[in-house]
Amino acid sequence: MLRLENAATGYGRIRVLDSLALELGEGRVLAVIGPNGAGKSTLMRAMCGSVPLWDGQVLYEGTDITRLSAEARSERGLILCPEGRRIFSSLSIEENLMLGATPLRGQLGRSFAGAVKDGLERAYSIFPILKERRQNSGGALSGGQQQMLAIARALMARPKLLLLDEPSLGLSPKMADDVYATLHLLKKQGLTIIVVEEAAGRPLALADDAIVMRNGCIVRRDSAEKLRQSGNLASAYLGVETA
Numbered sequence: 001m002l003r004l005e006n007a008a009t010g011y012g013r014i015r016v017l018d019s020l021a022l023e024l025g026e027g028r029v030l031a032v033i034g035p036n037g038a039g040k041s042t043l044m045r046a047m048c049g050s051v052p053l054w055d056g057q058v059l060y061e062g063t064d065i066t067r068l069s070a071e072a073r074s075e076r077g078l079i080l081c082p083e084g085r086r087i088f089s090s091l092s093i094e095e096n097l098m099l100g101a102t103p104l105r106g107q108l109g110r111s112f113a114g115a116v117k118d119g120l121e122r123a124y125s126i127f128p129i130l131k132e133r134r135q136n137s138g139g140a141l142s143g144g145q146q147q148m149l150a151i152a153r154a155l156m157a158r159p160k161l162l163l164l165d166e167p168s169l170g171l172s173p174k175m176a177d178d179v180y181a182t183l184h185l186l187k188k189q190g191l192t193i194i195v196v197e198e199a200a201g202r203p204l205a206l207a208d209d210a211i212v213m214r215n216g217c218i219v220r221r222d223s224a225e226k227l228r229q230s231g232n233l234a235s236a237y238l239g240v241e242t243a
Contacts, residue, residue: 001060002058009053031200031227033211041166047163048080060073084169086150093134123155144172159191205224209224
């Protein structure tokens with residue numbers, strides 16, 4: 001479904017990703033883990049189009065989308081749920097959700113309203129707490145509930161590939177477990193997912209495949225299960241040998 005070939009990018013004159021390659025099949029879940037500053041979030045931005053590539057290609061569903069805008073990619077079903085949630089605190093929960101359906105407007109025309117209704121029903125079935133509080137402002141939610149809202153908003157766009165950047169960041173262990181329980185449900189429903197985290201435990205338990213990043217490069221790739229069982233994962237994170 002998604003392939004990166006020799007991808008390189010950065011900010012200003014600073015190169016963050018260098019000659020990076022990966023491939024993800026439809027219906028699979030990829031965990032991208034590594035220390036802070038490894039380039040994980042930049043990788044997600046390069047995939048969704050908010051950061052242009054300097055070199056290399058992004059192929060999605062067999063088509064080169066390297067030069068497509070982030071908006072055009074979202075209309076094709078490549079949806080990013082960004083780090084920090086970025087909900088609109090002054091809007092109601094339902095208004096936040098409805099904004100998530102924006103990428104569908106150009107495709108669906110007159111059927112857009114029906115798609116929004118269906119999307120809301122799905123979001124509320126997955127996150128009942130959002131339905132209970134749908135008229136409340138997004139800013140009134142707890143951190144964990146805001147993360148649920150951010151994921152639900154992304155689902156409103158009917159993603160074919162969902163990119164999740166640090167979905168457990170700043171959450172209590174209980175709320176992080178709740179968020180990942182939802183991701184396990186989405187995986188069972190067949191959604192293709194890429195999840196970025198600094199902490200490895202939850203994403204490796206979710207994923208089929210995994211890569212470890214450090215200094216803008218992939219330093220290890222394997223099945224998620226093999227990485228979970230690995231005794232030297234710390235060496236891949238830190239670049240040092242462990243006893």
